[in-house]
Amino acid sequence: xxxxxxxxxxxxxxxxxxxxxxxxxxxxxxxxxxxxxxxxxxxxxxxxxxxxxxxxxxxxxxxxxxxxxxxxxxxxxxxxxxxxxxxxxxxxxxxxxxxxxxxxxxxxxxxxxxxxxxxxxxxxxxxxxxxxxxxxxxxxxxxxxxxxxxxxxxxxxxxxxxxxxxxxxxxxxxxxxxxxxxxxxxxxxxxxxxxxxxxxxxxxxxxxxxxxxxxxxxxxxxxxxxxxxxxxxxxxxxxxxxxxxxxxxxxxxxxxxxxxxxxxxxxxxxxxxxxxxxxxxxxxxxxxxxxxxxxxxxxxxxxxxxxxxxxxxxxxxxxxxxxxxxxxxxxxxxxxxxxxxxxxxxxxxxxxxxxxxxxxxxxxx
Numbered sequence: 001x002x003x004x005x006x007x008x009x010x011x012x013x014x015x016x017x018x019x020x021x022x023x024x025x026x027x028x029x030x031x032x033x034x035x036x037x038x039x040x041x042x043x044x045x046x047x048x049x050x051x052x053x054x055x056x057x058x059x060x061x062x063x064x065x066x067x068x069x070x071x072x073x074x075x076x077x078x079x080x081x082x083x084x085x086x087x088x089x090x091x092x093x094x095x096x097x098x099x100x101x102x103x104x105x106x107x108x109x110x111x112x113x114x115x116x117x118x119x120x121x122x123x124x125x126x127x128x129x130x131x132x133x134x135x136x137x138x139x140x141x142x143x144x145x146x147x148x149x150x151x152x153x154x155x156x157x158x159x160x161x162x163x164x165x166x167x168x169x170x171x172x173x174x175x176x177x178x179x180x181x182x183x184x185x186x187x188x189x190x191x192x193x194x195x196x197x198x199x200x201x202x203x204x205x206x207x208x209x210x211x212x213x214x215x216x217x218x219x220x221x222x223x224x225x226x227x228x229x230x231x232x233x234x235x236x237x238x239x240x241x242x243x244x245x246x247x248x249x250x251x252x253x254x255x256x257x258x259x260x261x262x263x264x265x266x267x268x269x270x271x272x273x274x275x276x277x278x279x280x281x282x283x284x285x286x287x288x289x290x291x292x293x294x295x296x297x298x299x300x301x302x303x304x305x306x307x308x309x310x311x312x313x314x315x316x317x318x319x320x321x322x323x324x325x326x327x328x329x330x331x332x333x334x335x336x337x338x339x340x341x342x343x344x345x346x347x348x349x350x351x352x353x354x355x356x357x358x359x360x361x362x363x364x365x
Contacts, residue, residue: 040063109341116339125139134324192285213294217288239267272354
């Protein structure tokens with residue numbers, strides 16, 4: 001009589017002797033590594049008479065990560081295999097590289113929020129800096145200037161950039177397309193001050209020297225935005241499957257309508273992302289706007305007449321010309337920087353909603 005024995009439970013947790021480390025082991029080893037590193041630095045600080053406030057946090061983290069890499073590699077090689085140990089070591093290196101890349105961004109956001117939250121009040125968003133030399137004042141004029149100039153630059157650059165990318169992908173062949181691609185690549189890397197000098201020189205020749213107005217700033221930003229939109233949209237249009245185009249042509253749909261109804265809706269989410277990258281590229285520019293749009297302490301909503309203030313120029317001006325109360329001026333500069341970050345965040349969320357709204361709807365969803 002054959003006795004059937006039940007197979008071991010496949011879902012049982014792994015152990016150190018099963019050839020596979022349990023899921024909690026890497027986290028536990030990481031915690032132990034940090035504790036050992038903190039103990040070493042704590043003993044060293046106590047021996048040197050260093051106050052607790054001067055404890056070396058950065059050194060503790062670095063040594064803890066290095067210690068973790070050594071421990072996880074050795075234990076994995078013993079309990080699992082050499083290949084798995086190398087895999088865990090590479091995972092730790094990649095995660096560490098990610099945290100190192102993320103650290104400056106987190107530090108920047110924390111610094112801006114910590115210093116800029118002081119002036120986030122109703123007065124700051126409802127008043128301008130007209131007749132203000134000390135405390136008080138606001139950035140309503142700078143917000144209007146940033147929104148109007150950036151919106152005008154977007155209206156100018158996006159249609160030009162999108163139609164250029166459509167030509168390069170769908171129609172462009174030969175030397176003309178290669179020349180356009182070359183000049184777009186060159187324009188992508190030009191310094192922003194060059195765009196401002198170009199627009200300033202054109203208006204100085206056509207209108208009069210020394211002129212400054214918001215429309216000039218919008219044109220300077222459009223010069224910087226256009227190549228970014230072209231390169232981003234071109235790559236996204238190229239990854240649209242040719243089968244979609246061929247199916248449309250087989251139904252007798254002309255090429256222009258295929259582009260309008262098939263190609264663009266398929267890539268609209270990526271195109272909106274490239275547009276947002278272009279806006280983020282120029283919304284914080286200061287040098288070209290100092291030359292073209294100038295700066296003013298009063299509210300001006302007419303981009304075709306008079307100088308206009310923008311948020312980056314406002315932050316620069318407050319920091320460089322601190323008036324009778326330097327602390328208040330620096331606080332306004334930080335608050336303007338935080339406002340600029342929030343505007344970019346709102347624009348990104350809006351772009352995602354627009355992309356989701358216009359994206360092709362899949363059946364069954």
